[in-house]
Amino acid sequence: MPLSAARFRALLVALLAVSFLGALDNTVVATSLATVAGELGALEHMSWIVVGYTLASTVLLPVIGRLGDVVGARSVFLASLLLFVAASLACGFARDIAWLIGARVVQGMSSAGLQLLSQTIIARTTTPRQRPKYMAIIGAAFPVAILVGPVLGGVITDTWGWPWVFWVNVPVGIVAFVLAVVAVPHLPGHGERVRFDTAGAVTMTVGLAALVMAATWVGDARLAPSAGVAAIVAVLALAAFGVAESRAAAPIVPLRLFAHRTIAAGSAVSAIVGIGLFSITAYLPTYFQMAYRTSATVSGLVPIATVFGMLVSNLVSGWLVSRTGHYRAFPLIGTALGAAGLLVMSLLPVGLPLWVPTVMMGVVGLGTGAFMSLIVAVVQSAAPEREMGSVTAAVNLVRSVGATIATAVIGGVIGFGVAALLPTGLDPTSLTPAVVHAAPDALQTQVAAIYRGVFSPIFLALAGTYALGIVASVLLPAGRLPDTHVGASPEPSIA
Structure with missing residues (x-):
C-alpha cells in the first residue's frame, strides 16, 4: 500500500520509536536487576524478571503474526502498543516480585507485537526493493539498544530509582501511539471468517514454553529433573502442534510455506x-x-x-x-x-x-x-x-x-x-x-x-x-x- 512521502516519514518515525522501546526494555532493565531484586526481597527469583519477558515474547510471536493476518496489522499493533505502555506503568508500581514478574510477562507479550508488526507494516507499505533499506533502519534499534541500554539503565536507576526504568516507556509510548494512529494505514486482515487455530496456538505455546524452560534449567543441577520433565512436555506438545497444523484450515504457522x-x-x-x-x-x-x-x-x-x-x-x-x-x-x-x-x-x-x-x-x-x-x-x-x-x-x-x-x-x-x-x-x-x-x-x-x-x-x-x-x-x-x-x-x- 503506497503512502505519501510525509505520511511514510511519520510512519517510519513511529515504528522506529516503537522498535527502540521494545529493544531497549531488556537492556535497560538488566542494569537495575540487582537493585530491583534487593528492594523487593527476592534475589532468588531475579532471573524470572528477564526470563518471563523473553519467554512470553518468544511464544507469542506466531500468535501475534496470525492475528495480524486475520484481524489486520494496524489494529493489533496499536493494541500491543497500548498494552506495552500499561504493563510498563504496572511494572514501576510493583510491590512484590510476583506482581513484577506478572507485569513483565504482559510486557513481553505486547513487545512481541511491537517488534513483529513493525516489520509486517513495513512489508505491507513498501515494495520488495525498498524494503531492505527500511527494514535495516527498524532493525538498527536492536544494536543501538545494546550499546546505550546498560548505561542508560544505570543512570536512571541511580538518579530516579528503578521504577523509572519502566516508567520512561510511558511518555515515549504515548507519543509513538499518537504518531502511529495518524501514520499507520488501515491494513485489513485476510481472514475470511475462518476459525482461529486455537489447537495450534495452545500446543505451540506449551511446546515452546517447555522447550525454553528445559534449555534454561538444564545447566542447574538442582533443576535437572524439572528440565527433563519440561523436555518431555516440549516433545509431546510440539508433536501435537505438527499434527494440529497439518489439519487446520488456517494454521497459525503455515508449514506448507517452508516447502x-x-x-x-x-x-x-x-x-x-x-x-x-x-x-x-x-x-x-x-x-x-x-x-x-x-x-x-x-x-x-x-x-x-x-x-x-x-x-x-x-x-x-x-x-x-x-x-x-x-x-x-x-x-x-x-x-x-x-x-x-x-x-x-x-x-x-x-x-x-x-x-x-x-x-x-x-x-x-x-x-x-x-x-x-x-x-x-x-x-x-x-x-x-x-x-x-x-x-x-x-x-x-x-x-x-x-x-x-x-x-x-x-x-x-x-x-x-x-x-x-x-x-x-x-x-x-x-x-x-x-x-x-x-x-x-x-x-x-x-x-x-x-x-x-x-x-x-x-x-x-x-x-x-x-x-x-x-x-x-x-x-x-x-x-x-x-x-x-x-x-x-x-x-x-x-x-
Whole structure:
C-alpha cells in the first residue's frame, strides 16, 4: 500500500520509536536487576524478571503474526502498543516480585507485537526493493539498544530509582501511539471468517514454553529433573502442534510455506543470528575478564565492537540492496565473515593484546549485520501477502528460540566446564574476576588457560553454525528484488 512521502516519514518515525522501546526494555532493565531484586526481597527469583519477558515474547510471536493476518496489522499493533505502555506503568508500581514478574510477562507479550508488526507494516507499505533499506533502519534499534541500554539503565536507576526504568516507556509510548494512529494505514486482515487455530496456538505455546524452560534449567543441577520433565512436555506438545497444523484450515504457522526454497533457506539463515551471535554476546565480558585479566569496564569494549560492526553493516547492506535489488551476496559474505571470525577466536592463545579479539568479534558483527535485517525482507518478498504476518513471525521465531536455547547450552557448558577444571581450593560458586585478579600470577595464568580451554570449542562450534549458514545462503535463489508491489501469491515473488 503506497503512502505519501510525509505520511511514510511519520510512519517510519513511529515504528522506529516503537522498535527502540521494545529493544531497549531488556537492556535497560538488566542494569537495575540487582537493585530491583534487593528492594523487593527476592534475589532468588531475579532471573524470572528477564526470563518471563523473553519467554512470553518468544511464544507469542506466531500468535501475534496470525492475528495480524486475520484481524489486520494496524489494529493489533496499536493494541500491543497500548498494552506495552500499561504493563510498563504496572511494572514501576510493583510491590512484590510476583506482581513484577506478572507485569513483565504482559510486557513481553505486547513487545512481541511491537517488534513483529513493525516489520509486517513495513512489508505491507513498501515494495520488495525498498524494503531492505527500511527494514535495516527498524532493525538498527536492536544494536543501538545494546550499546546505550546498560548505561542508560544505570543512570536512571541511580538518579530516579528503578521504577523509572519502566516508567520512561510511558511518555515515549504515548507519543509513538499518537504518531502511529495518524501514520499507520488501515491494513485489513485476510481472514475470511475462518476459525482461529486455537489447537495450534495452545500446543505451540506449551511446546515452546517447555522447550525454553528445559534449555534454561538444564545447566542447574538442582533443576535437572524439572528440565527433563519440561523436555518431555516440549516433545509431546510440539508433536501435537505438527499434527494440529497439518489439519487446520488456517494454521497459525503455515508449514506448507517452508516447502518454498526462499522461505526455508532464509529461515535457516535467520536462525544463525540467534544461535551464532546473540547466544555468545552475554558471556564475552566474563571470558575477557578471566582469560585476558581485564577490568569489567575494559571487557565491555569487545561486545561494543561486535554490536557496532553489526549496526554499520546492517544499514549499509540494506541501502545497497535497495539500490541494486541484488541480495544473495550479503548473506554469503556475512556468514563467511562470521565463520572466519569465530574460527580465529577459537585458535587465539591467551596473552595477546585485547585489540586482537576485539577486531575478530568486530568482524563477526560486521558479517552478522550484513544479513540480520535483510533476510527478513527477502523472506517477506517470497511470501503471499495474506500470510505476511505469519511468515515474518516464523523467521523471527527461529531466531529467538535459537538464541534462547543456544544461550542456555553455552551457559551450561561454561559452568560445568570451568567447575570441573578449577584447581583444588577454588570454589566455582564464589569465583569472581576480582578474586582471580587478586590471586598470584601463576593461579591467574592457570584460570586464564581454563577459560580459554572451555571457550575455544564453543567458538569453534559457533563457527560451524555460521558455516551451515553459508550452505543455507547458497540455497537462496539468485535474482533481484522487484521494485513493484506484489500481490498475494504463494509463488516466488523474487524476480
